[in-house]
Amino acid sequence: MFDFFRSEKYVFYHIPKTGGTTFTAWIDQSFNVDQICPRSFFQPSALLLDRLSGEQKKEIQKYSFVRDHFFFDVAAELKGRVKTWTFLRDPAERVISQFHYYRNYSDEDLELNVRRGSMSEERASAMRELRNISLSQFLQQGAGVFEREFCNTQATMLAATFKREKQKLQPEKVFENALAHLQGMEFFGLLELFELSVQLFCFTFGWRYPSTVQPLNQLDYPDRPDLMSDESQALLDSWIDADKKLYIQAQKEFMSRYRSMVAALFQTSGYDQKTIEAAVRNPFAQQYQRVIVEALRRNEPAQTTELLKKHPHLNQKNGNASVHVSMEKAIVGDGWLEREGYADQKTLCRWSGPGTESDLNVCLVKKQSCLLSFVVLEVLHEQILKELRVFVNQIELVLKRESLGVRSGRVQAVIPASAIDDDGLLRIRFQVPFTVSHHQFCKAADKRKKGIRISELSIVPVNSGDMSLLVDVK
Numbered sequence: 001m002f003d004f005f006r007s008e009k010y011v012f013y014h015i016p017k018t019g020g021t022t023f024t025a026w027i028d029q030s031f032n033v034d035q036i037c038p039r040s041f042f043q044p045s046a047l048l049l050d051r052l053s054g055e056q057k058k059e060i061q062k063y064s065f066v067r068d069h070f071f072f073d074v075a076a077e078l079k080g081r082v083k084t085w086t087f088l089r090d091p092a093e094r095v096i097s098q099f100h101y102y103r104n105y106s107d108e109d110l111e112l113n114v115r116r117g118s119m120s121e122e123r124a125s126a127m128r129e130l131r132n133i134s135l136s137q138f139l140q141q142g143a144g145v146f147e148r149e150f151c152n153t154q155a156t157m158l159a160a161t162f163k164r165e166k167q168k169l170q171p172e173k174v175f176e177n178a179l180a181h182l183q184g185m186e187f188f189g190l191l192e193l194f195e196l197s198v199q200l201f202c203f204t205f206g207w208r209y210p211s212t213v214q215p216l217n218q219l220d221y222p223d224r225p226d227l228m229s230d231e232s233q234a235l236l237d238s239w240i241d242a243d244k245k246l247y248i249q250a251q252k253e254f255m256s257r258y259r260s261m262v263a264a265l266f267q268t269s270g271y272d273q274k275t276i277e278a279a280v281r282n283p284f285a286q287q288y289q290r291v292i293v294e295a296l297r298r299n300e301p302a303q304t305t306e307l308l309k310k311h312p313h314l315n316q317k318n319g320n321a322s323v324h325v326s327m328e329k330a331i332v333g334d335g336w337l338e339r340e341g342y343a344d345q346k347t348l349c350r351w352s353g354p355g356t357e358s359d360l361n362v363c364l365v366k367k368q369s370c371l372l373s374f375v376v377l378e379v380l381h382e383q384i385l386k387e388l389r390v391f392v393n394q395i396e397l398v399l400k401r402e403s404l405g406v407r408s409g410r411v412q413a414v415i416p417a418s419a420i421d422d423d424g425l426l427r428i429r430f431q432v433p434f435t436v437s438h439h440q441f442c443k444a445a446d447k448r449k450k451g452i453r454i455s456e457l458s459i460v461p462v463n464s465g466d467m468s469l470l471v472d473v474k
Helices: 020-030 054-062 072-077 091-103 107-116 121-130 135-141 144-150 153-159 171-183 191-205 230-239 241-268 273-281 286-297 300-310 382-386
Strands: 009-013 065-068 082-088 187-190 323-326 340-342 347-351 357-363 370-379 389-392 400-405 408-415 425-431 452-461
Touching: 009 020, 009 072, 020 065, 054 072, 065 072, 072 153, 082 191, 082 241, 091 121, 091 135, 091 144, 091 153, 091 230, 091 241, 107 121, 121 144, 135 230, 144 153, 153 171, 153 241, 171 241, 187 191, 187 241, 191 241, 191 286, 230 241, 241 273, 241 286, 273 286, 300 357, 300 425, 323 357, 370 382, 389 408
Parallel strands: 009 065, 009 082, 082 187
Antiparallel strands: 323 452, 340 347, 347 452, 357 425, 370 408, 370 452, 389 425, 400 408
């Protein structure tokens, strides 16, 4: 089983606009906040570093999970066993996504980045200019100050050592280095095959297969590679020649690894050789995908229990009188966005989303009635809080809600002993009627769809005769 609590270090090379935000939101749930290297560590920007300072080289050793937009040499600074992974995307689609992402930057965010020193005034001004031109016009005028983000970005980030301007690598060498580094990674995924990539990740590392991992920041753009003029297509191709070569090889390597996984899963599931060969030839077929998912989920209960044992705060069996779940700590569940600060930034929280169902798992010492309590810090639409439903092991709880404002409130419910599994496992499911994004209210804002925002919850044993909270006081 993939164990994030051994001595290994884990490095995620997040290439911009390749699905890394989605992947990070899922992975970082397994770490306490102090195990994750903060993005502020690489100030003003990891992509602007010539090297790590002596103090940074020492400081980075204490982190178990390092993720950011950085070049390949970062992993070389970590001592001990280091596991690395990344995601790639169709190069043309990535350029289009990057262009529209920059066009949607708000003036407030640009000014904030300039003040922080992570962006020059020249770049901020150039990003404002992007709002006034089309993608075709941008291709014609040249990348300019944006060369790093648009020209062979994927190959360069995997090939280069820190700041690409220092490398002076020939295009062919960029491709060769990038491919060698990619092939040496324990795992890499493809955004266009996101669900299959999640399957391969879980198989490769023995990871608990999630009930849901939905891509974030998805928007429809008017520009499509197949609708471009011949001139624009030729210009775009000249920007991404190394990336295209890398992506073609990555597709072949990915499918080779994926087919090996399919063969192994079908074999351990007891299928005959003829069926195994058919599944390997056509792994996308619906009947074979069902077998793959079932095989990956087969060990999920045991994996969940094992993970809960490693987190004392999620397990009453560790001698806790109650269970207190804090978003500062690791969680075992699905359907949550990346940990972030709230208000004064000292309180850490998570949004549920982007789907309407989010799970948390905890373990109790015995079957007994308990009081579940949590505060919804914020919702983006008051109806989300009004229609929030909570289930424990598929049994719906009756909620007592206390308003703390139009879009916040305290929620409590009694968990009856009959809802608790014999092994003490509690699967708490939060269900909202819909999720919305800040982007729906402000074009330049966060595009992630969100449900409820919480920082902590508690589960406390109560007298089984005290059932007053089962009266709904909506």
